[in-house]
Structure formats: C-alpha cells, structure tokens
Amino acid sequence: MFGFMWKYRTLYLISIPGILYFLVFKYLPLLGSVIAFQNYNLFAGFSGSPWVGLEHFERMFQHYDFIRILKNTLMLGLLDILIAFTAPIILALLLNEIRLVLYKKIIQTVVYAPHFLSWVIVSGIFTGMLSPSSGIVNVILGWFGVEPIYFLGENSFIRTILVGSGLWRDVGWGTIIYLAALTGINPELYEASEMDGAGRWKQTLKITIPALLPVITVLFLLKIGDFMDYGFERVFVFQNPLNITNSEILDTYIYKAGLKQMQYSYATAIGLFKSVVGLFLLVIANTLSRKATGESLY
C-alpha cells in the first residue's frame, strides 16, 4: 500500500496546499473558539488569558439585548423558511407550465439576474426606491393620497424589507434546482394519468410534487442547518439607528460586540452558541426526516 502511495506521491503533494488551507482557515479558528471560555486578551494570547468557564454564556442569557437579538434572528429564520424557501418551489411549478420556450427563456434570464448583485447594491436600489423624498414607491403611494413614509426608518417595516429584498434577489435563482428536477420526470407518467382523466391540477399534486419531494427535503434540511445564519451582509446593509431594534441579528451583533467593542471572548461565545444550535437543529431535522420520509443528508 505504501508502495502504491509512493508511486503516486505527486498526487499527494499537489493536494497538500489545499488540505493545509482547510486546516488553517477552517479548523484552526474552530480550535480558537476556546477563547469563549476565557477572558481573552490580545497581548496575553491563548495561553496567558485567564479561564472563566461559562461566564460569557451566562452573561449572554442575562443580557436583555441579547434575548431581543436572538428573537430577531429566530424570527427572520422562520420568515425565511416560510417565504423565501417556499417561493422558489411555487415559481418553478409556474414556470414549468409555460410551453413557449423563448418566453420561458426570457423570464428565466430576467429572474436569475438579481442574484449576481451584491447586497450593498441591493440595499442601494431598495433604499432609493423606498426613499421618502424621491423614491418611486412613495411617489406611487402619493397618487392615492398617502403621505410619504420613511420605510427604512421604522422598526415595523424592516423585516418585510429584509425578506422582500431577499426574495427579489434570490427567488429566481432558487428555482434552478427544482426546474432541473422537473425536467427529469418521465413524460409517460403524465400521459398515463391523462388517459385516466386527471387534470393538470391533479397531475401536479399526484406526480409533480411527489417527484420534487426528495430535492425539497434535502434543501429543507440544509436550510434548517442555516436557521441562525440569516446572513451578515444582507441585514447589515439595511441597518440604521431607527430600525436597529428589529434588525439587529446575532451576526451583526457579533461584529459590533466583537470587532468594534473588542469584547473578543463574549462575541466568540455568541458565535459558538450560534454554530452549536445550527448543528443541533440539523441533526434533529435529519433524524426526523429519515424516520418520516427516508430522505436524509447522511
């Protein structure tokens, strides 16, 4: 065996930099998470900083702000699953009904496009459209006699804006996998059910959706694993002092508490908490799904 490995030593040599990359940039920081149990000090380093046990985790849950931020994160995670996860499935089903090839191509080209824009650009476009002085949304509302509303300046609108902008950017992109799964369905199934007198709606329920179910399950499980990861950029770019009460999530808070206020250990504790909860949710969902549908990630 070692002779065999020696014969192909170049293969191993080529792979070393890549493996090192994952070790250094992905696994080493994972080890570095121990500072969550210390009072980490940049100058004292890992070995010189005092150990404090679970102090930071206790502080987290006693902190009134933290509970609110956690609630915001969970709320957005929930909305994300209810709306941003289901919308591409429905859109894919609707696109699948289009028989004019060219028309379908044009629609696809248009709806995929926003995915390539950065969140900074997306926020710029939305901020522009929602601006109380010159935004197109308020201009249109004005035709109906509605006074200008500063949408981004109110806590009550920010969740809708976050979910809406996410939908705008990614709903089309999300259909790609489903559309591919749809083309994989055997057309004979439809022909046979048509003979039996099944209408299009019945076919969708009995053939199309069951065929999509494995893909939906896998993507759903991955989404559950990301429940707490709504995303730093997409929220941060919409934040301002007026909407922060409802828009602060764990990721943005970690950045502010950690990098801005330099509470390194506290921010790491929050980050670790987030990763562990994510993993936990994934394992639970995976087990449930294996029992219920037989589909699972591992």
Place this chain on the structure above:
Amino acid sequence: MIRREHWSRKWFLIANYLFLTGLSLTMLLPFLNVIAQSFSGAAAIDRGDVMFWPVDFTLNYYQYVFDDVSIWRAFGITVYITVLGTLINLAATSSLAYPLSRTEYVGRKYVLLFVLMTMIFTAPLIPQFILMREIHLVNTLWALMIPTAISAFNLIVLRSFFVQIPTELIDSARIDGCGEMRILWSLMLPLSKPALATVGIFYSVTNWNKYMDALYYLNERGLYPLQVKLRELLINDDLVDTGNLPFDIASQSVQGVQMAVILVATLPIIMLYPFMQRYFIKGMLIGSIKS
C-alpha cells in the same frame, strides 16, 4: 365536464403568463429606475418625477463619479482582487480537486468529508479575526483573497467534472511518460475548460461583490474595495432623510450620484451576464446535487 376543465386551464394559463410577466417587471423596473435617475436633473428627482425614463437629461453625476479619485481607487482595488483573487481561487481549487478525483488517491473519502464538514460547522468570527491578525493579513489586500481561496461548493463542482474524464486518457498519457503535474496541466485543465469557466464565474462574482471581509479585516481607507466605498456613499442618503447631515455637493442630487455609482459598480456584471448564463446553471446543478 371536459369543457369546464378546458376553460379553467385556459384561465390559469392566462393568469400564469400575466403573473410571470409581472414578476419579471418587478426584477427589471428597479434597474430602469436606477438608470433613469442617474441621468436625471436634481430637481426632477427631488420632485419624484423620474420613473423609468430620464427627465432633464444630465451627465452631472457621472462627471462627479469620474472626478472622484477615491472611487477610481476603490474600483481599481476591486478589479485587482477580482483578477488575482480568482486566479488564486482556480489554482488552489483545481490542485485539490484533481487528486480527490482520482481513485489512486487513497483516503480521498476522508479528505472530502473533512472538506464538507466545514460547510456545516463554521468557526465563529473572532477566532478567524485573531488568526488573520496573527499571520499579519489584517490591513492587506491578501485578507480578501487568501482566506476565501477555496470554496467547498466549487471544489465539489470541479471534482465532479474531473471524475467524468475517462481514466483511459490519463492512463495513455502516463504511458507516454507524463508525470501527474503534466497530466493536470496539459490534459485535465484543457479538457475541463467549461468547468473552470463555471467555477471561475462563481469565484469572480464573489470577489467582485466582496464587502463583509473588507469590513472585518481592513481599517485603512486606502484599501477599501468598491463595495465598501459604495456603501459609504449610500449611507449619506439615510443621513439626509433623518436630517442629520447634508451631502455637500451643491446643486447635485444625492440620489442621482448614488444611482450613478450603483450603475458603475454593476456594469461589469451586467455586461458579462449573457456570457455567464451558459455556465452557471450547470455548475449550480452539479454542486447542489453532489453536496
């Protein structure tokens, strides 16, 4: 009965076409609004007169954008990290994807698992930041290229492509006396051009749009890439709306300038989009099925 079915189907199709056309318009019209405003007079924008066509046509905002050295600088930095960063991405990704695609590589399953684990469990921000500080990457442009050198998703896309290349080709190259490096360089890579293009597109869009990493690892204003600079210009709008601080460019519309910058920053992506489309759908599919 059959007739009713027929009619409800017809109504559904009409509604569906209308809905999808409407949806496409909601994707397109915001763009048109941005373009129109970036060419419209300040007064017209402030009155809310500008919809999808410029009013009181002007090139003032573009003039302002092109005269601003700091925007040019940020643009240059973004081009730099996109070009060099993507080259690093491709070199690093293919040099790991190739060995992992070969059955001769004992233990490739474990290495793959080792890579996939990082997709599920990610390290918190602060330890990553401390690492970057320890290896002196903070406040260098390397911070935007090295820590993101390989994405597990793209690695899997490329590996799946390498796996499909027939082993006979590799065997015959070996009989001709080619070493592994030579096989990778003059056989696998040329054969994998479509896959490299796909992965290259994903990487370059990510690099072009890079914002968060710059926020985390760069404090020097001179190093800011375009997205950070853009964000700075956009924030001013909030300040105007909350009445805190006026933009100090007399007789210019803040919004006009912002829309012009948005367009300048998006233009490269819009221009490349038609060429990209061929590749990204395929890559997306391979990546998600395998992972």
